[in-house]
Amino acid sequence: MALSTDLPLITLLPRAWIGFGKAPWRCVGLAALTLICAIGPAVVAQDLRAISRPGVARLGDIAVLISLGLPVFPLLGLLRLADQLLPAPLEPRPPQRLKTLLSQALVLVAIELFLLLAGLGLIQCLSWAVGQVSTTLAGLIVILGALIVGAGLFTQVLSLPLLVHHRCRALQAMNRSRRLVQHNSLKMLAVFGLLLGINALGLMGATLGLLLSLPFSALVLMACCRPQAPWRRDSRRNIFPT
Known part of the structure; x- marks a missing residue:
């Protein structure tokens, strides 16, 4: 992807609306499945943690971990559907295997989670060390570190959509x-x-x-992966689905 490409901000909403109108029930179904995968294990974990037995409480912790990772699979399906509903890109793309997509998506999530935890741990260590000398400097380190970590996370907001759209590897998607x-x-x-x-x-x-x-959010994110000149032919069509 060239650095000179721009996001067609004006055309994002019309193209997302057109794409949603092509298969609204499939979109809603995948969204429902994503919510079920995220909320269901979390509710079970809460009930298990309410039981006083130690072994059952550990099962609740496992259910929490499942609730964090399980929604990735229907979310990938939702992004793939959004990619198919939007206009086809001009550049050719290699064929995509579901197994490869799942493995690269899990690698991407693991890398970003590791970087997040490492950044938070580094902030905590630095603030504790500096706090022995000055609490004011420790507070400034926490604020500055939080801004740096937040900026890093913000630059990766398109990594998963780009991985789906460009059929690339996890590190390539993060770089793009x-x-x-x-x-x-x-x-x-x-x-x-x-x-x-x-x-x-x-x-x-x-x-x-x-x-x-x-x-709709998935369609907007996938439309961001298609930089183009604003108001091309696919965006000038009637924005109301038929």
């Missing part, structure tokens, strides 16, 4: 996401704010709105 976000930082801030607003609205009505906001 960093380059694309850094080159379009203000636009990505606008997209991030848009997604937060959409999913905040989705939380209303006993979170049933997430069945619509999650597929």
Whole structure:
């Protein structure tokens, strides 16, 4: 991906709406499956932790870990569907095997989780060491470290969609996401704010709105993987699905 490519910010919403109109029930079904995989084990874990027996409490901890990793699989399916519903890219792409996609996605999640935990651990160690001398400096280190970790996470917001779209490896997707976000930082801030607003609205009505906001968010993210000149032919079509 060239550094000169720009995100078509104006066309993201029309293209996402067109894509959602092609297969709304499939999108809603995958969103429901993602929510079930995320919420179901978490509810079971809460019930298991309420039991006083030590062995049962450990099962609750295992259920928590399952609730963190299990939604990755239906989420990948939702991103793949969103990639298929959007207009086909101009550049040819290699064929994609589901086994390879799953393995690279798990590697990507593991790498980003490791970097996050390592960053938080480093901040904690530095703040503890500096706190022996000055609590003010320790607080500044915590704030500065949190900003650095947050900025690093923000540059990886497109890593999973890019992995799905470009059929690349985990490290390649992370590098492409960093380059694309850094080159379009203000636009990505606008997209991030848009997604937060959409999913905040989705939380209303006993979170049933997430069945619509999650597929729409996936379509917006996958549209970000298709930099193009604004208002090309596929974006000038009627934005209302038929």
